[in-house]
Structures are given as C-alpha cells and as structure tokens.
Amino acid sequence: MSLPESTTAHRAIDLLLAYPEQNPFDFQPPIYNLTPREDPLESFDTPELKAAALAIAQRTAVNVVMKMHGTNPLLAATSDRNRAEAGQTPMTAYQRPPPLSEATLPETIEFIDELNQNGHRTIFVVRLNNELRVLKVYPDRTRYPNSSEPDPRESFDNEARAYAHLLHYGACAKGTVPMCFGWSRLSEAHVQAILDMPDLSDHAADLEFENGELPKVIVLEYFPKAETMSIANVTRPIADKALRALHDIHAAYVEHGDIHGRSILVLPEERVVWINFNSSRTASARKFTRSELFTELRQAWDYFYMSMIPDKRIGFTQWVG
Numbered sequence: 001m002s003l004p005e006s007t008t009a010h011r012a013i014d015l016l017l018a019y020p021e022q023n024p025f026d027f028q029p030p031i032y033n034l035t036p037r038e039d040p041l042e043s044f045d046t047p048e049l050k051a052a053a054l055a056i057a058q059r060t061a062v063n064v065v066m067k068m069h070g071t072n073p074l075l076a077a078t079s080d081r082n083r084a085e086a087g088q089t090p091m092t093a094y095q096r097p098p099p100l101s102e103a104t105l106p107e108t109i110e111f112i113d114e115l116n117q118n119g120h121r122t123i124f125v126v127r128l129n130n131e132l133r134v135l136k137v138y139p140d141r142t143r144y145p146n147s148s149e150p151d152p153r154e155s156f157d158n159e160a161r162a163y164a165h166l167l168h169y170g171a172c173a174k175g176t177v178p179m180c181f182g183w184s185r186l187s188e189a190h191v192q193a194i195l196d197m198p199d200l201s202d203h204a205a206d207l208e209f210e211n212g213e214l215p216k217v218i219v220l221e222y223f224p225k226a227e228t229m230s231i232a233n234v235t236r237p238i239a240d241k242a243l244r245a246l247h248d249i250h251a252a253y254v255e256h257g258d259i260h261g262r263s264i265l266v267l268p269e270e271r272v273v274w275i276n277f278n279s280s281r282t283a284s285a286r287k288f289t290r291s292e293l294f295t296e297l298r299q300a301w302d303y304f305y306m307s308m309i310p311d312k313r314i315g316f317t318q319w320v321g
Contacts, residue, residue, distance in 0.1 A: 016086050023251070038236065050313070063310050074297060075298060077294070078291070078295060083295075091283060091288070100164040104184065105128070107189065109128065112126060122136075122201075124194070132224070133181065134220040165284070166249065167180055170252070171254075177245075226267050236309065241271075254280055255288075257281060263276040
C-alpha cells in the first residue's frame with residue numbers, strides 16, 4: 001500500500017534537511033517509490049505498442065511511457081522555501097580532508113591502451129609494478145582561446161579534490177568509485193612513450209605544456225570488462241545500485257556534476273562504479289549547501305527512472321550513454 005502523498009512529501013523534506021548525512025535508503029519505513037517497482041502494465045506490451053511509442057518518441061522526442069515509475073519521491077521537497085532552509089542548515093559533520101597525496105611513478109611506464117578517444121580527457125591503461133592502472137592525463141596549461149574544451153588545470157583540481165574527499169570518507173573503499181592511488185606528473189620520457197603509441201588520437205597527442213610544466217595525472221583503479229551505462233545494459237537493480245552509489249559520493253561531500261551514462265561503469269557482476277569527477281564540486285572549494293547535493297540525487301532519479309529505463313522499454317536510443 002502506498003503512503004499518502006503528504007506523508008511522502010514530509011519525509012522527503014526531513015531527508016533534505018539532513019542530507020547527505022542521512023542515507024535516504026535507511027529510512028524506516030522506506031521512502032515510497034525511491035526504489036520503483038516494475039510497471040505492471042509492462043507485461044502487456046506488444047511489439048505493435050512499442051513500435052508506435054517509438055515512432056512518437058522519434059518524431060517528438062517525448063517518450064509516452066516516461067512516467068511509468070510514477071512521481072519522483074524527492075520532488076516534493078524541492079520548493080524554494082525548503083531549499084533555502086537546507087542552505088541554512090550547517091554540515092556539522094564535515095571535515096576538510098588532506099590534499100590528494102602525490103604518487104611516485106616508475107621511470108618506465110608500459111602504455112597499453114588509450115581509452116576515451118572521443119572525450120576531452122586523455123586516459124590510458126598502463127602497467128605499473130605489474131598492476132594494470134588507469135592514468136587520467138591533464139595537460140598543465142590553460143584552455144586554448146576559442147576552445148570548448150574544459151580548462152585542464154581547473155578539471156585536474158576538481159578531480160583531485162573529489163578523490164581526496166572520496167578516499168577520506170570511504171567511498172573508494174566501498175567500491176562505488178575507483179580506488180585512487182594519488183596524483184603525479186609525467187616525465188619527458190613518459191610523454192615520449194605516449195607519442196610513440198600507434199593509433200594515438202589527436203587530443204592525446206596534444207600534450208603541450210606551459211613554462212616547462214609537464215602534464216599531471218591521476219592514478220586510478222582499472223576495470224577491464226566495464227561498460228558505460230546505456231539502455232543496452234541498464235536494469236532496475238542497476239539503476240538502484242547507481243542511485244545508492246551516488247549517495248555514497250554525496251556522503252563524501254562531493255557533487256558529481258555530470259549525471260550521465262558516460263559517468264557510470266557497469267561491471268560484469270552488475271557492480272556499478274561512478275567515474276569522471278573533473279566537473280565535480282566539493283564542500284572545501286566553495287559555499288556548499290545540502291540542497292545542491294539533494295537536487296543532484298533527484299536529477300539522477302529522473303535520469304534513471306524517467307529516461308533510461310523508459311527509453312529501454314520502447315528501444316528509444318536518442319539518449320544512449
């Protein structure tokens with residue numbers, strides 16, 4: 001039996017005023033519809049119905065089954081008044097973590113593969129001390145004039161601060177984000193090894209640096225058989241894990257900043273891992289309110305349950321990963 005709408009709203013407001021210290025998945029009784037159930041009408045879908053719904057979506061960009069999971073239970077809390085109250089509620093449990101530690105890279109690195117060839121950030125799979133790792137590379141320069149590329153220095157600072165928080169508050173240890181092994185700076189020999197790689201993408205070959213400063217890297221855990229989340233692999237259990245994992249990130253006082261399938265890895269055992277913290281914000285970097293984190297959680301619920309899963313239901317691929 002569902003809870004009355006007013007009760008659901010009051011519980012959501014209670015959560016907003018205590019988020020992220022209060023885990024929404026720990027509420028008893030559970031917050032209604034935070035983990036949506038299967039739409040009972042889905043069992044009556046026919047190929048003809050799904051084809052008609054797909055045709056409408058392709059023509060109008062509106063998926064007629066987008067509300068198959070009902071109302072977002074977090075929406076009722078996000079009035080201007082409630083957001084203002086949450087902004088005035090201090091995060092008394094917050095402690096600023098120490099900066100991300102500097103790692104020591106060996107003189108010779110085996111660069112095995114380039115990932116993210118179409119993205120802004122250059123990412124490599126490497127072998128370090130007989131372990132496969134990911135190196136996320138940031139040229140130590142400002143954004144090129146008239147470029148749409150995010151500023152590499154700002155992106156590095158964002159990601160380094162985020163991982164300092166994620167390590168300190170245990171999100172890395174929980175496995176909901178990659179384990180981070182620190183940051184470092186490439187040597188000229190490392191850069192040359194990259195430039196000697198076959199089939200190197202154009203943006204990876206662009207490792208220019210200013211004032212003699214070589215690129216910086218963040219050293220991360222590698223997941224060899226991971227796929228980014230898309231309508232091909234999303235399920236309700238995976239969406240539930242992704243939403244719970246986002247709370248783990250928020251509990252580290254990190255706002256992710258890029259709620260999208262490209263920021264979520266799905267592993268073969270259906271483990272879910274959030275990546276891409278170069279657009280993130282932390283409580284240490286600026287004035288930070290509970291409502292910002294809560295709003296991102298609400299937006300993620302919408303993305304999973306009003307976009308990805310409904311799109312999968314009818315085969316609408318416009319918003320794939």
